[in-house]
Amino acid sequence: MARVAVVQIPGVNCEYETARALEVVGLTARIVRWNEPASVWSEFDAYVIPGGFAFQDRIRAGAVAAKLPAVDRIAAEAERGKPVLGICNGAQVLVEAGLVPGLHPGRVEMALAPNRAPRREGYLCRWSWLGVTPGPGSSWYARNVRPGQVIPMPIAHGEGRFLTADPEVQERIEIENLVLYRFVAPSGGRAVRYPFDPNGATLQAAGITNRAGNILAFMPHPERATWLRQVPLELKNAWGESRRAAVGNWEALEGPGPGRILFQSLASNLLSPSAEGARPGREARS
């Protein structure tokens, strides 16, 4: 049994569906409040900070939450090799906490800036297309992804543009393949324009890991694409075809959607019997 803490920071609002998505891949999820006793955090094997508007995104998205003692505890567990996934607002928290990309752990090296696209500012809710570039995070978060596979998933954010002012940081994340997930065109090719590049992020980044690969800051919402029923009927590509073919078939609709692959990857690491002591995060650190 692998236990995952879904961290409930005040203002977070995706904790329930995120917990359900973790449960459906065989993990045991518990929603843990930010102010629970400090001793509680070490009991878990993995941590997910879900989406929302933690502390109202005061100052900057994720900035206040990043200073919570609970986040320090989670960072300490990550240091021991446990995986930490931040989704959307959770990603913003991880970046503001200096955990991603974490070249110099604790230093804030990137920001999630307001979306930038021609004639389109502010919050944006739509489906996007993702591709994977193998890197240190592959094993934890993209284990079952085939090369060239295009994964549709929805985004919903106003500040999702990964950005750094430091050319060295940019160079390192590029050379070390820390951009695990990036926005692509539906064909799998580079996203050169809106809406395939929905927010103007550096390197079209949708998800960036730390060097060890056990921490992922991920802007799209895999928990909104974990069941086939969540896929829009009009989505193009094979996922849309499966969705249309499943009209009238509840069992098929309760089956996996494209975003489940991320949770499955996490689960297969946490649940594999050989995982103890040989988790990819630890390997990368050794």
Next chain:
Amino acid sequence: MQQLDNAHILPLSGQDEQALAKLLQREGLRLTPGEARRMLELLGRDPTRVEATIFDTMWSEHCSYKSSRWVLKAHLPVESPRVILGPGEDAGVVRLGVHQGVEYALVIAHESHNHPSQVVPTEGAATGIGGIVRDVACMGAEVIGVLDALRFGDPDGPRAAPVREIVRGVVDGIWQYGDALGVPNLGGDVFFSPRFDENCLVNVVSLGLVRADRVVRSRVPEAASREPYVLILVGKPTDETGFGGASFASAVLEENAEGQRGHVQVPDPFLKRVLLEANRAVLEWLHHEKVAFGFKDLGAGGIACASSELAAAGGFGMDVDLDRVPASREDLPPEVLACSETQERFAMVVPERVAERVLDFYNKTYALPEVYHGARAAIVGRVRPDKHYRILKSGQPVGDALVEVITAGIEHRRAERPRATAPPAEPLPPVEDHEAFFTRMVGRPNLASREPIFRYYDTEVQGRMLIRAGEADASVLAPVPGSKLGAAITVDGNPWWVAADPYWGTAHIVAEALRNLVAVGSEPVALTDCLNFGNPEDPEVFADFVRSVRGLGDAARALGPEGPSGPPVAIVSGNVSFYNESRSGRSIEPSPIIAGLGVFDDVSVATTFGIKRAGSVLVLSGPRQDRLGASQLRHALTGKTDGPLPELDFDRERRRIHATLDAVRSGCVLAAHDLAEGGLAIAALEMALGGYEAQGIGMQIPISGLGSTRPESRLYSEAPGFLYEVAKEHLQQFLGLFERWGVDVTMTGRTLAEPRFRILDGGHTLVDLDLESVQRIHADALKPLAE
């Protein structure tokens, strides 16, 4: 009984009409002199300031329904086997179905927030969402969606600049509040008309999910006769914001409405989210411990109205101690503490023995005081076994009356004068170049894609969504995790139809709402209404109102599955918003806005209106008509919105609706779309384009022989009907099904492998356009407004 402190008394008795009117105005009260006398009669003495403020709020049109109540009671069907709780509380409750031995219910509420949104659009719209969410939450439900129906002025008219600013502000308010709260937007509609230039409409609907055995009532429970009960106030510290809001909503907007900003409440979705989480834990615990309790949101009239209504509904009295109310400042006068409409607050009545435990949930477990400055839960009152309702300040009563005096209500019988019959509408000029005209229609504000607006709304949070706003005629979700039970919801209204004919226009709106529900495959089970009209003291406005309500009631009875002899589609909740008129005398078009709620036993059948494949057959039900009054076509050609509405035959429409439901449920329809604004031409185009992603499948539609004499009316008639996409292999089954319902259908085209949109009439090609180019016009038209 203690003496009321003289300092707080308003000396109203013994004044003549003029002096009384002046006095009321000076005190900022909107009570009429006649109403003030009635208050004196009920109290048997002069009121305190607090009491006068309570009456002012409770007797506002917004809270009292003083002009409308008898009309609603006379005409609207509110009961059916589906209904658990009809109008009367904060929201209606309807059966959803049973999953794993537990019965679930849907909760729905519908309100307006028009005046605040006109004055401060972002905060006004946001607090509209905030308020409607509380109405659903206080029934013990989890809030699972919101919708908004918006009516704006002419974005290209003489007041284009302020109108555009209001559009932008309202959309911002909706997304900023709803997205942060974590409640998905289930859609809504947008309509532009010059008569909303100075009075926009922001109607909001909220949907909730609750176990049927855990519906919470807004009243002191009967158990309070056996043990002591206390009143807990939880949420934001009380401040002066929104003082007098209900009365503000019940008066004509001032010329310079800027000065009325103080009446608008201040939204805080963050605190609301934390409160909803804490409520979830508290309610779960109370249910688990089998504690009887009452729960109510604080809206109009603040603490005074919520506490007196809780007491009165249970047949009890109450003492409320204003000294114990957590406040933002120490010097707030008692009437402000008692009646301000500070947002993000709830009131709960629980047995005294569990009160500390409940406070701990809020103040310690969810740490309200740490998370938000000044927020907390506090005991602020005590239930009395008699029916005395008292408000105390510094140990002195500042209000003291029997609850039935406060909640006695008031009624006005308003005069009605039907409008003079309009002269016959001038005939329409013919359309010379159909393709150019169609291209223009596609980009008109009332027909263009809503995508630029919808993209700001989080439509997927909570993970329950199957069909998002804009992808189909109604949004569809699976409310109970793991269950195939489903719900669909839509909101509709066309002010031009109702202005042209209040009775039939409203009936058409009901029919449209039901068509939207069955087009996705859901069974219609309930309606809610928000009736937005001008000044009810104007006999013509009031005549419009009465006719509109009659049309609503008749349609709801006639369009149930068995017609008027069977159960209706019950109206379970609603709201009346009068005085939608600016000082300059411009009244809005009469605007009933109707939400429809549908359910599925198996939500997997739900489908969208987007075309699914090439080579299928397009079928039309509902003959086209030459009656083109109040149509988008008429407005485009003449700038007018008068003329006769299409005929609506209730019995035919009922059969058409229920045949469609059968067809979608049985899987013999690939796509179904309601015909409404813009008629067949626009509906067909929307099917070809899909909600957001065109599939690149074209269509060809021959329109000769569709029941009307002119190509313009065949294309743009807004007569009721549907357009269906049917796979060839299902055509026989489909036709057989409609024959059994006695509904005529006409095969009217096919889908194409090439991305062309083509309309043919006899030997002529009227329209032949590349899908991508027409999509750009449709999708981009509202961008400059929304961005």
